[in-house]
Structure formats: C-alpha cells, structure tokens
Amino acid sequence: MDHKNKPVAYESVNARDVTDTHRRALAACAAFTFGLAWQLWAKEEVENPMREPAPAESKPAAKIKGIDEGDQPLDKDAVVVCLGEIQSYSKMQDCIKDFRAAFNLPSTAKLNETFTMVKHQQWLNANASKYV
16 A cells, blocks of 8 residues: 555565565554454554443343243342331341241342342332331
C-alpha cells in the first residue's frame, strides 16, 4: 500500500513497502488482540463512551411449560422486594425459621439462595401478618 492506501504494483514494490505493510499488519493484530481501537481497523462506527446508558428493562421471569404455577421461578426484582420485606419484620428470625420448616429446608439454608419460586412468595404473602 502506498501513502494513499492504494495497492502498489508488483514491479514497483521495494523493501520499504514490505516493511510498512508488515508493521501495519502487526498493528492491526495488536489492536484485535488487545481490543485497542479495533473499530478503526474494521471501519466500524466508534461509540461515544460518554453517552448515557439506556435503562435496562426488567422482564418477568419466563414461565416454564409443564411446571405448576407455584414452582415457576421468581424474577430477581420480586426476590429482592420479598427479602427486603422479610428484613423489615420485627420477628424476622421466626419468619426464616417457619419458612425453612414449611419447605423442608435445613436449618443452615440461606434465605437469599432458597427464596426463588412463586410458591415462596405466596407463602410469604399468606403468613406476613404473623411477623410484623
């Protein structure tokens, strides 16, 4: 390639052209390997790093066919809300103990790891008045 990024005829290729092309290829390989300005080599649109991130849309957890409604998974937002509600209870330890007993969990089971299904949320809604 010449200084205008045009191909050079085979008859007029010299050592400088070979060296320049070799270094250009090494720079492209380094950019690809390390992710440095790869968009420039690939002629891709460069994104503005100072742009405002788009808010992520929360989607309900996908329902799994063939599983009862109570055994469906809860979405992460619902789990966070339920765990926050449990933490606000004045009888939080009693709630956790009863939750473990209701779902046959060992006494060492962590609530944030086991509170994952719709039936857990339904149990909490049905028994919340006991622990406030």
